[in-house]
Amino acid sequence: MNQEYLATVARGLEEVAAQELRQLGAENVTTDFTCVKFSGDQRLLYKVNLWARTIFRVLKPIEKVKCFNKRELYQNIQKIDWSNYLTPDDSLAVNCTGGNEQLNHTHFTALEVKNAIVDQQIAKYKQRSNIDTENPDILLNAHIYQNNCILSLDSSGNSLHRRGYRPAMGLAPLKESLAAALLDLAEWTPDLTFLDPLCGSGTLPIEAALKALNIAPGLYRESFGFQTWPDYDQNLWNELVTEAENSQKSELLAPIIGSDASSEVIKQANLNARNSGVRNHVKLLQKNLAEVEAPSDSGIIICNPPYGKRIGELEENIALYQLLGDIFKQRFKGWTAYILTGNKELAKKVGLRASKRIPVNNGALPCTLLKYEMY
Numbered sequence: 001m002n003q004e005y006l007a008t009v010a011r012g013l014e015e016v017a018a019q020e021l022r023q024l025g026a027e028n029v030t031t032d033f034t035c036v037k038f039s040g041d042q043r044l045l046y047k048v049n050l051w052a053r054t055i056f057r058v059l060k061p062i063e064k065v066k067c068f069n070k071r072e073l074y075q076n077i078q079k080i081d082w083s084n085y086l087t088p089d090d091s092l093a094v095n096c097t098g099g100n101e102q103l104n105h106t107h108f109t110a111l112e113v114k115n116a117i118v119d120q121q122i123a124k125y126k127q128r129s130n131i132d133t134e135n136p137d138i139l140l141n142a143h144i145y146q147n148n149c150i151l152s153l154d155s156s157g158n159s160l161h162r163r164g165y166r167p168a169m170g171l172a173p174l175k176e177s178l179a180a181a182l183l184d185l186a187e188w189t190p191d192l193t194f195l196d197p198l199c200g201s202g203t204l205p206i207e208a209a210l211k212a213l214n215i216a217p218g219l220y221r222e223s224f225g226f227q228t229w230p231d232y233d234q235n236l237w238n239e240l241v242t243e244a245e246n247s248q249k250s251e252l253l254a255p256i257i258g259s260d261a262s263s264e265v266i267k268q269a270n271l272n273a274r275n276s277g278v279r280n281h282v283k284l285l286q287k288n289l290a291e292v293e294a295p296s297d298s299g300i301i302i303c304n305p306p307y308g309k310r311i312g313e314l315e316e317n318i319a320l321y322q323l324l325g326d327i328f329k330q331r332f333k334g335w336t337a338y339i340l341t342g343n344k345e346l347a348k349k350v351g352l353r354a355s356k357r358i359p360v361n362n363g364a365l366p367c368t369l370l371k372y373e374m375y
């Protein structure tokens with residue numbers, strides 16, 4: 001039976017995520033601000049959690065109530081029969097997103113929703129669900145928009161961008177979901193050489209390798225939210241996992257390379273590559289940008305140099321952006337390069353004409369992915 005779902009995504013990645021979900025078999029895919037709505041059956045829900053690289057979570061909307069203020073929210077939440085969704089033996093956590101004039105503090109709104117649910121349980125069973133914010137059986141999302149509250153079950157649990165292969169992080173690492181989305185935005189395909197000359201903890205080359213080797217990112221995770229739902233189908237999940245394991249490729253079609261000036265972060269990148277099982281496929285080298293040469297006649301570069309706002313000072317980074325432009329022009333003819341930056345002034349220092357500018361958020365920072373074609 002088909003059901004409506006909603007995938008949450010970073011700002012600017014709605015279209016990329018919609019495309020990915022369509023490829024996974026999602027139907028009726030439409031985008032909205034920081035989310036993608038789609039429909040599908042239980043198999044699709046599991047498949048999206050296992051395979052999607054660019055999204056945070058998949059929510060299953062279950063109820064919608066009016067919520068002008070705290071009191072109306074509580075009363076309307078209590079009108080729902082919560083025994084349809086959880087028993088007092090199930091632990092619970094409530095996340096809140098969005099807000100309105102009266103309900104403008106997500107933490108307190110989440111508490112109100114939680115209170116309405118457990119108060120109903122106490123009245124009915126004289127028992128209530130424990131609250132477990134780390135590992136709840138039921139993770140509920142309450143999204144407030146104008147005077148409406150949409151209540152959804154979170155099928156993912158922990159955000160899907162936390163693949164689980166990356167304990168080691170350099171300075172300002174990209175989220176794995178953003179790295180995967182940048183590869184899509186750059187139209188990189190596994191037959192093209194990939195290079196990140198400022199690779200830090202290796203997120204971009206590792207995500208490229210996972211894609212090229214057709215490794216489902218969900219295989220690294222220990223659990224998903226839907227696995228504690230009453231309708232959890234263990235056989236269906238096992239079938240999808242086996243299918244994913246059997247569809248992995250053993251070799252890359254083209255080299256995937258990362259380099260960084262810091263030997264410390266290259267150590268971390270190698271550790272992450274080992275944890276993700278792609279250590280023997282990607283080349284991760286300690287190298288200053290000044291020494292980087294093109295490894296083939298054509299390919300795709302994606303890098304995110306420091307922005308000056310987060311690490312290092314503006315002046316220190318000017319030389320780095322200038323060097324990027326010089327090296328692209330002198331040594332990478334035939335390549336397409338992308339720079340993700342949150343600093344317009346620094347971007348100008350590249351000194352090349354960007355053929356495309358794509359707005360993308362990196363966490364809370366509005367950034368631009370700049371495309372440079374080198375002839």
Ligand SMILES: C[S@@+](CC[C@H](N)C(=O)[O-])C[C@H]1O[C@@H](n2cnc3c(N)ncnc32)[C@H](O)[C@@H]1O
Binds near residue numbers: 175198290
């Ligand atoms: C913002 S971080 C990149 C983060 C990376 N994308 C990740 O996900 O971990 C920028 C990286 O550029 C590296 N870097 C700065 N100047 C460099 C240079 N001249 N040559 C090579 N790497 C440099 C830093 O060591 C740092 O790891």
